[in-house]
Amino acid sequence: MIYSEYAKFCLAIGYKILETSNSVWIGPRYGFFSRMPLYETTPPQKQELEFLYHQHRILGVNYAAESGCKGKVSHNYFIRDRTYNLKNLSTNCRRNVQKGLKSCQVRTMAFDELCRLGMPLNLDTLNRQGRSDQFFSNKDQWKRLCEAGKELEQIEVWGAFVQNELASYIITTRLGPVVSVLFSHSRTSLLSTHASPALYFSMIQKLMQRPGVEAIYNGTEWLTTSKGLDRFKQGMGFIAEPVVLVTQLRPLANRILLSRGMRRTISFLGPLLLKQNFHQRIEAVLEMAELSS
Secondary structure, eight states: OTHHHHHHHHHHHTEEEEOSOEEEHHHEETTTEEESSOOOOSSHHHHHHHHHHSOOOOOOOOOOOOSSSSSEEEEEEEEEEEEOGGGSHHHHHHHHHHHHHOOEEEEHHHOHHHHHHHHHHHHHHHHHHHHHHEEEEEEHHHHHHHHHTOTTTTEEEEEETTTTTEEEEEEEEEEETTTEEEEEEEEEGGGGTTTTHHHHHHHHHHTTTSTTOEEEEEEEEOOTHHHHHHHHHTTTOEEEEEEEEEEEEEEHHHHHHHHHHHHHHHHHHHHHSSOHHHHHHHHHHHHHHHOOO
């Protein structure tokens, strides 16, 4: 199975998984299992969902479906051009990449090196994005992630260095003919060097020249994704391909959380009791669940 190493990686860093013939269910995260990769649109089998609901105390599941299905219309970001070059970029990104290539060195990294150098970039990125993630802020969890990556051939790290200082890194995984970007973090003090766009550009060029690689996947417009991040991806030449994102609540959760009274309560009390980004996430999940019903 082409997703086996990715499944091993997720299991090693602490997730529970369910492997099927065409995907991997990963979770629980925020009360949900999510099917990966999010460009796999084969309808999940009934027994898969029943197993997840029976084995785990979860609110529901997230997965991708083909255009025309019920759910939230979104996009996956792909590069499929094997001749990818500066002409694929927007004018602004092209200028930034050219500046970045002059100021930094791009190369693959060992996970031991990333483990030593990566934490400041993790904390900077989480702070800029206003979110928390124990995988990247807790030293033990970070070490666990790096140890897991070190053991698996298809998990790889790319880094951009400015005067021998790590300015940006990307962790990828090879899933058959597709290389997926898993994580991308950068140092705030070095953003002006444009190391991140230079890293993306150089990495993509090299990956698309490898035998058997047909595409680079860089995530999905998902819930409250930053519009600035979407613009960056498009400027770097990623093409937005339509997909439908489905959130399916387990039956009892569906009846309670999507009831008119509960929706009014969450809308009224959420801003008073919850952090803004957490409240926005809850509202986005419930909106997707309603669209998927």
